[in-house]
Structure formats: C-alpha cells, structure tokens
Amino acid sequence: MSLENREDHLANESPSEPREPHYAVDMQRASDYLKYLKKYPRSKQICICGHTVASHHYSTVVGYNCKPNNHFCPCERLDPVYFASNANHFKRSTHGPGMKHALALGITSLLASGSSGEWLIRVKCMYPDCKNLEILPAPLSKDRRIVGKPSNTNVLLCREHIIEFGGNLI
Numbered sequence: 001m002s003l004e005n006r007e008d009h010l011a012n013e014s015p016s017e018p019r020e021p022h023y024a025v026d027m028q029r030a031s032d033y034l035k036y037l038k039k040y041p042r043s044k045q046i047c048i049c050g051h052t053v054a055s056h057h058y059s060t061v062v063g064y065n066c067k068p069n070n071h072f073c074p075c076e077r078l079d080p081v082y083f084a085s086n087a088n089h090f091k092r093s094t095h096g097p098g099m100k101h102a103l104a105l106g107i108t109s110l111l112a113s114g115s116s117g118e119w120l121i122r123v124k125c126m127y128p129d130c131k132n133l134e135i136l137p138a139p140l141s142k143d144r145r146i147v148g149k150p151s152n153t154n155v156l157l158c159r160e161h162i163i164e165f166g167g168n169l170i
C-alpha cells in the first residue's frame, strides 16, 4: 500500500480527525486542571525554593527571579511542590539543607501556627532508584554540592544523599 493510499485509509477510519493545525487542549484534562487550581490557587502554591509562586518574576535576562521579601532568592525553576493555607509563612532565606532550608522553615512556621498544608507532589529523593525514606529539601550548587546559602537549584533528597554531597545536617 502506498503512503498516499494508507493516509486515505486512515482518514476513512477516523473521519473526525482534523488534517489541519488545530486547537489541541484536551477539554477533560483542562477542566481537571481548572478544578485543581480552584482547590490549590497559585497564590498559595509554594515553590521548592520555599517561596510562593507569586514571589517569582520572569526576566528575559536571567529567567526567573524570586523575591519573597526584602531579600533575593536565585531560584531559576518555578516548581510548585507544596500548598499552604496561609502563604505568609514562606518568606524566609535558605541557609542550608533540611531544617535550614526556606521550604522547611516555612512549613515549620505554618504548621506551628496551627495552619495546614499539603504536598502537591510525591515526596521522594530526586534519584529515581533511591529507596531511602527520610527526605529533606536541599539547596544544590551547579557542581552538585549542598550549599549553605540560597541556590539556583533546590531539590528533595534523602538524608544519605545530602550527606554524600557534603550537606551538613544538624
């Protein structure tokens, strides 16, 4: 069967399939996403850097800038991982992994105040094959070392991997 004939054959099989560029957003998935946004408004979604989605501003020069308060966060990836019923707790600076990370400081402050939150992702080590169970946020440098200051990249890692990458967990 020639290619032309085969395309005709396929077209006959599914006559509703448009042959032109067309709007392809799936209605079911899109309305599910609308429901998700209604339940978890973006203003209260917390990026893995520990600050709200709204703290991030796009700049054509450097990509994202995050400015949670009067300090600057070099977060380059807008990666919402947590939902906070009160986002005011997420304005701290990172000064290390684990409890010293802005995400942990925010969640601790949120829960201690009696407000609630929930993870938007499955909490696991960034290494897909890692089976370790104790997961913590960590600022990661470009050469994959854990740093004691705000970083462009923030990840979830198991305790063992944080220590392996030079992280100081106290």
Ligand SMILES: [Zn+2]
Pocket: 047, 048, 049, 050, 051, 056, 066, 075, 076, 077, 078, 079
């Ligand atoms: Zn961020």
Ligand SMILES: [Zn+2]
Pocket: 047, 049, 050, 051, 055, 066, 067, 068, 073, 074, 075
């Ligand atoms: Zn940030």
Ligand SMILES: [Zn+2]
Pocket: 125, 126, 127, 130, 131, 132, 157, 158, 159, 160, 161
């Ligand atoms: Zn791990």
